[in-house]
Amino acid sequence: MSTVKDPTANNNSGFLWGIGVLLVIIAVVLGFIFYQNRGASVEGLEGYTKQDVNMEMSFADNAVTLKAADAKDAPEVELYEDYSCPHCSDLAKQTDDQMKEKIEQGKLIVKVRTLNFLDGSPNGIESIKSNEGHSSKAAAAMEQVAKSGDVQLYWNLRKYLMDEQSKVYNKWEMKDFAQAAESLGADKDTVKAIEDAPVGKGNALVTANYEKLEADTGSVSSPRIIKDGKDIPEDDKTSIMEWVDLVAAK
Numbered sequence: 001m002s003t004v005k006d007p008t009a010n011n012n013s014g015f016l017w018g019i020g021v022l023l024v025i026i027a028v029v030l031g032f033i034f035y036q037n038r039g040a041s042v043e044g045l046e047g048y049t050k051q052d053v054n055m056e057m058s059f060a061d062n063a064v065t066l067k068a069a070d071a072k073d074a075p076e077v078e079l080y081e082d083y084s085c086p087h088c089s090d091l092a093k094q095t096d097d098q099m100k101e102k103i104e105q106g107k108l109i110v111k112v113r114t115l116n117f118l119d120g121s122p123n124g125i126e127s128i129k130s131n132e133g134h135s136s137k138a139a140a141a142m143e144q145v146a147k148s149g150d151v152q153l154y155w156n157l158r159k160y161l162m163d164e165q166s167k168v169y170n171k172w173e174m175k176d177f178a179q180a181a182e183s184l185g186a187d188k189d190t191v192k193a194i195e196d197a198p199v200g201k202g203n204a205l206v207t208a209n210y211e212k213l214e215a216d217t218g219s220v221s222s223p224r225i226i227k228d229g230k231d232i233p234e235d236d237k238t239s240i241m242e243w244v245d246l247v248a249a250k
Contacts (some may be wrong), residue, residue, distance in 0.1 A: 083138035092162035112235035141177035
């Protein structure tokens, strides 16, 4: 009696082998994409040139104050920024060196106030408190750096996050911020504090800064330079890129 054979029976092993190869290729491609998106930015810090910093830093009232040791009667401004804000990145790239020079000369005092509203604020202040996006993570990480008192670490990590925003945005978790800080010289306690920093559990710092900016000016946006409760520049015809010249002592 003849039997009917499955015409694909002889090809089953080859078929399964082909599926196996395809799965391996997919795994390799996904692994490469993951590696590119998650690790490349942190690895880029290995060749990052740190700036020497000659200023003092203090952390109080949800702001990081940068000033020279001998600064007396220098103009003081509040710099509001969000680490997801491309305009903040542009401002930092164009004016941070000038800002740094004036601070170190004792001609300017800057209070940096971090925001997270670009993580989204559909529910107003409640969204600010619960956000867990890039802005919130960066703010939480930089808060721990500020608390460490290491002004050189703060300046250089902030500079890297702004200079390389397009590489870092939405790609780093808290462990990546911690690794970046370690690459720039953070001590073990600071690294651990960044890794363990709470995100989305009230977000006290950015919440307070959001409420302060809204109370002082009636709106929240970034970047903002605030002096004596007023925006700098005060008119729409002058670029914010000129803020240091407008404010700093001559």
